[in-house]
Amino acid sequence: MSIQINNDKCTGCTICLKVCPFSALSMSNKKxxxxxxxxxxxxxCQDSCNFKAIEIKREASRTPNLEAYKGVWVFGEQKRGAVQPVVYELLGKGRELADKLGVELSCVILGHNVKGKCQELIFRGADNVYVVDAPELEHFLDEPYTNVLVNLIRKYRPEIFLCGATVIGRSLISRVAVKIHTGLTADCTGLDVDTKERFLLQTRPAFGGNIMATILSKNHRPQMSTVRHKVFKEAVVNPNRKGKIIEEVIPKVLLKSRTKLLDVVEEITSTANIAEADIIVSGGRGMKGPENFALLEELAKVLGGAVGSSRAAVDSGWMPYSHQVGQTGKTVCPKIYIACGISGQIQHLVGMQSSDIIIAINQDPSAPIFTVATYGIVGDLFQVVPLLTRKFKEALNR
Amino acid sequence: MNIVVCIKQVPDTTQVRIDPVTNTLIREGVQSIINPFDVYAIEEGVRLKERFGGKVTVITMGPPQAEAVLRESISMGCDEGVLVSDRAFAGSDTLATGYTLARAINKIKDVDMIICGKQASDGDTAQVGPGIATQLDIPQVTYVKKIEEIANGKAKIERMTEEGFEIVETSMPCLITVVKEINEPRIPSLKGRMAAKKAVILAWKAIDLDIEENRLGLTGSPTWVSKIFTPPPRPKGQMFEGDPEESATNLVDLLKNHIG
Amino acid sequence: MDYLLSEQQIMIRDLCRQITEEKIKPVAAELDKTEEFPHSVVKVMADADLFGLFIDEQYGGMGGGILDLCIATEEFSRGCAGIALAYAGTALGVDPILIAGNDEQKAKYLPRVAKGTLCAFGITEPGAGSDAGGTQTTAKKEGDHYILNGTKCFITNGGEADIYTVVAMTDKSRGARGASMFIVEKGTPGFTFGKKEEKLGIRASATRELIFQDCKIPKENLLGKEGQGFIIAMRTFDMSRPGIGAQAVGIAQGSLDAALEYAKQRVQFGKPISSFQGIQFMLADMATQIEAARALVYAAARQIDAGVKDVTRSSAMAKLFASDMAMRVTVDAVQIFGGYGYIKEYPAEKYMRDAKITQIYEGTNQIQRNIIARDLIRERSSGVV
Known part of the structure; x- marks a missing residue:
């Protein structure tokens, strides 16, 4: 494998220098x-070169018997027996991809006493539901879950495998992909298929959201992705849909784990879970103190949303880390994000700039938050936020 | 305890800007830094050493200039730095990276715990940590926010979830990936900085590792970047200045239909 | 401007800059409001080995010089001069031990200071400010002890520091030659503190009275000999005044940084105000004045580090010039911020309030001028050129 510049073709246009994210290119003698x-x-650089002067050669390794892989699979993540909403989003997208490729959509669910959940997955678009029901699988543990999925993938050979980019998904699928020795693309925000080549086109943000990359896994199957929550619409329930439920029995030896779950502590109420919320009211340094976050909670309550925070407010001890939006906190993409007293450091913006509607309330008209805002209010949040709370209450009859 | 911390040198993504005319990345003046999450991994490694004794080896795979992040780690209290660097590693995706780092860690004998940041700020994949654990066939605990105790070859660990946290017990050796909540990284002291300047950094090439060549670099990487593009900028927003009462009324009118 | 700093000095600068950005700036406004003492920042500085900067290596320090200390003080002051003063005030407080301490005294106190124990220096009294000869605090020898009585006022780090160096009269009849310097530890019976002063600026710094009522200290706590108190104090000021200059340079630089950033962002008449010549001229003058002051401060510090004997005049000049400069520059920074400069949401007004003290303490700028003039005239009359 190597990279070469063909000096006969290079015109010295310098476009490749501009696109190289690693400053690896320079000009010498106009080449x-x-x-x-x-x-x-x-x-x-290769993509950017209009003269095909840059060539990257790779000797490709390949999944043996690659053509035998067929079908789209979705991981049916459940917690305490509840199927997670991202699964329904993936079933919606997965259905679309499977139809384009002319193959079946399957969902695989692991747990204990979860058979009752299978029918809903069929109503949401799955042709097949593979269910592995065992006490060892009641709660997520990396090793048994990995072993089960690896076992099933080897047996059924899907060409595409999708999983939510959740805490569980990102931990689990990383392990599965390594064991299968295939490609995995993390945290995708766009998925499509090349129907001719049967490639999954996986689009995801990189460099803190500053660029997007489309990634292929040409020679390996299954093509695996974790997919960001709330990017795709949930599949609608169609109670007339028919499908097969297949119970899989896995050898006990594969269900062993070197990690034991001792306790589950739920700190965050559903209204405060910013990853799930459709509306987030977020506060930053401009809140001036922890006591003032009550203002945001009131607004969030009226809107049915959650309260988020910038790093500054977390570092000042005003809000717990679990509420932090941004580079070192959570990446969120709610329908509406209301930023109150947040200046909009780039670290914060990368965590929320894919929200549908962004509202910024800030006294400083030059605050960078306004560059991403759909609507900006220049003013004192201590006046504006209570006004919004009151007016939304009236408008929504709440 | 014999601790290995895996780190990555990344461009400071917070400094990356897009040229509005050419729609390309402006990298001028963008510094290379330790991946922000890895700083917490380094701090946790050093704290474990301070608590239980032992040694912290910090390891990175990257170009020769990645040596700088190893020195910075040593200034924070790591004992030894290993630079895994070879042309053969270029173009590695997460699978090849995990494999290469696992082979390098294998060369360091009797490791008790491997610590990684939860993800790198340039790629944001969160896949390399679990990849290393899988290649080494050891258990992993991701998104760790606290190590409660380590005793009798077992670690009791708090792991963040979307709703709160789980307490798990894992056998050692194990690999953990850490979140920001786990600690507050120290600022490297003057003496630490001076020691780091003088420290000898080990450099390992492909030939120094027990490694299969076709699993390295681009050849060993199933994923291909087929296209890189800049996302369309957000359309310019509508600003309300002046009377707050009026601004709030206008905004509520615009939004009320979006709220279910 | 490149001051050809050594590798270690650049390391000190980068380290202090990091502490300023990460630990000082985020809390500066809050501590300015609450007047809370920055113990947590002090710990960060101590953990970073910075209190060892001015302590000899044999006592656990880094063996650095005055320039190193000035670099650190300047960087901290860019973020908050009040927080910087917890650090610089300790250097001032320990200077008498460095200057006049014997081996036992150094071995006893310096390792603690190198680890971050705060110090304070006490000379000013209600009736003796610029006129130090009016000192009323007395130290009476009784057997193996001295008994201290009197009150010191406006003492930086007062109440927060553990180690105090204090001037007291051992022989009032001899005037200035009857003063001596003592080490007093916090917790000594008879040593208490007055109320904390509420100040215009440097509000994160603690300023209190030191009250001595039959405070009995061992005779081993005498620094140097009886009667050397003022000489030690004067030599202390020679060493510390460039540090005040550095603090002033840092304050001015911090206000310029903020004003420049603001001028680039603030749009009026459709353009950033930094594009207007009126603002540009102000920025250029501010930057030039800062650089001139910095050059003088660094030169004075280097002179001390090189062991030049008589540094009184250049130390005074560095303090005088830099502090007057800081006052002008910070007022201009407020002006550039316009209305926003006058409100506490923005950092400009704090720099202005903080700058004022640098013209007052460690000898008012009028006293500095006296010192400089006296030195000039003495030099002429003695024929030395």
């Missing part, structure tokens, strides 16, 4: 040259 110590073979 591009590559610093191999900096190059990561990411391919950005």
């Amino acid at each position: 591009a040259v590559i610093d191999l110590d900096k190059c990561t073979l990411c391919g950005a």
Whole structure:
């Protein structure tokens, strides 16, 4: 594998220098040259070159018998017996992809006493539901869950495997993909298929959301992705849909775990879970103190939303870390994000800029938060927020 | 305890800007830093050493200039730095990276715990930590916010979930990935900085590792980046200035139909 | 401007800058409001080995010089001069031990200071400010002890520090030559503190009275010999005044940084105000004045580090010039901020309030001028050029 610049084709246009994320290219004698110590073979330059002067050669390894892999699978993540909403989102998208490819959509659910959940998965679009029911699988543990999925993937050979980019999903699927020795793309926000080549086109943000990359796993199956919650619409329930429920029995030896779950502590009420919320009212340094977050809670209550926070407010001890939105906190994409007294440092913006509607309330008209805001109010949040609470209460009859 | 911390040098993504004319990344003046999450991993490694004794080895895979992040880790209290660097590793995706780092860690004998940041700020995949654990066939605990105790070859650990946290017990050796809540990283002291400047950094190439060549770099990477593009900028928003009462009324009118 | 700092000095600067950005700036406004003492920041500084900067290596320090200390003080002051003063005030308080302490005294106190124990220096009294000869506090020798009586006022780190160096009269009849310097530890019976002063600026710094009522200290706590108190104090000020200059440079630089950032963002008449010549001229003058002051401060510090004997005049000049400069520059920074400069939401007014003290303490700028003039005239009359 190597990268080369064909000097006969290179016109010295310098476009490749501009697109290289690693500063690996420079000009010498009006031709591009590559610093191999900096190059990561990411391919950005190759794509940008209008003269096909940059060539990356790779000797491809390949999943044996690749053509035998058929069908789209979705991981049916459940917690305490409840199927997680991201599963329904994936069933919606998965149905679309399966139809384009002309294959079946399957959902796999692991747990204990979860057979009752299977019918709903069929109503939501699955042709097949594979269920593995065992006491060892009641709660998520990396090792048994990995072993079960690896076992089933080897047996049924799906070409595409989707999973929510949740705490469980990102931990579990990373392990599964390594064991299967296939490609995995994390935290996708866009999925499509190339029907001719049967490639899954996986689009995801990188560099803190500053760029998007479309990633393929050409020679390996299944093509695996974790997918960000709330990006795709939930599949609608169709009670007339028919499908098969297949109970799988897994050898006990595969259900062993070197990690034991001792206790589950739920600190965050559903109204405060910012990852799930459709509306987030968030506060930053401009809140001036922990006591003032009550204002945001009132507004959030009227709107049926959750309260978020910037890093500044968390670092000041005004809000717990679980509420932090941004680079070192959570990435959220609610329908409505209301930023109160948040200046909009880039670290914060990368965590919320994919929200549908962003409202910024800030005294400083030059605050960077206004650059991403759908609606901006320049003013004192201590006046504006209570006004909004009152007016929403009236408008929504709450 | 014999602790290994895996870190990555990343461009400071908070400094990355998009050129509005060419729609490309402006990298001028963008510094290379330790991945922000890895700083918590380093701090936790050093704290474990301070609590239980032992040694912290910090390891990174990357180009030769990634040596800088190893020195910074040593200034925070890590004992030894290993730079895993070879042309053969270029183009590694998470699978090849996890494999390569696992082989390098294998060379460090009798490791009790491997600590990684929950994810890197440039790629945000969160896949390399679990990848290393899987390649080494050891248990993993991701999104760790507290190590409660370590005794008798077992670690009792708090792991963040969407709703709160779980308390798990895992056998060692194990790999953990940590979140920001786990600690407050120290600022490297003057003496630490001076020691780091003088420290000898080990450099391991592919040939130094017991490694299969076709599993390295681009060849060993199933995923291909087929396209990189900049997301369309958000359309310019509507601003309300002046009377707060009026601004609030207008906003509520615009939004009330979006709220279910 | 490149001051050709050593590798270690650059390391100190980067370290202090990091502490300023990560630990000082986020709390500066809050501590300014609450007047809370910055113990947590002090711990960060101590953990970073910075209290060892001015302590010899044999006592657990880094063996650095005055320039190193100035670099640190300047960086901290960019974030908050009040917080910086917890640090710089300790350097001032320990200076008499560095200057006049014997081996036992150094071995007893310096390792503690290197680890972050705060110190304070006590000379000013209600009736003796610029006129130190009016000192009323007495130290009477009784057997193996001295008995201290009197009150010191406006003492930086007062009540927060554990180690105090204090001037007291051992022989009132001899005037200034009857003063001596003592080490007093917090917790000594008869040593209490007055109320904390509420101040215009440097509000994160603690300023209190030191009250001595039959305070009995061992005779081993005498620094140097009886009667050397004022000489030690004067040499202390020679060493510390560049530090006040550095603090002033830091305050001014911090206010310029904020004003520049604001001027680039603030749009009026469709353009950022930084594009207007009126603002540009102000920014240019501010930057030039800061640089001139910094050059003078660093030169004075380097002179001390090089062991030059008579540094009184250059130390005074560094303090005088830098503090007057800081007052002008911070007033201009408020002006650039306009109305926003006058409200506490923005950092400009705090820099202005903080700057004022640098013209007052460790000898008012009028006293500095006296010192400089006296030195000039003495030099002429003695024929030395």
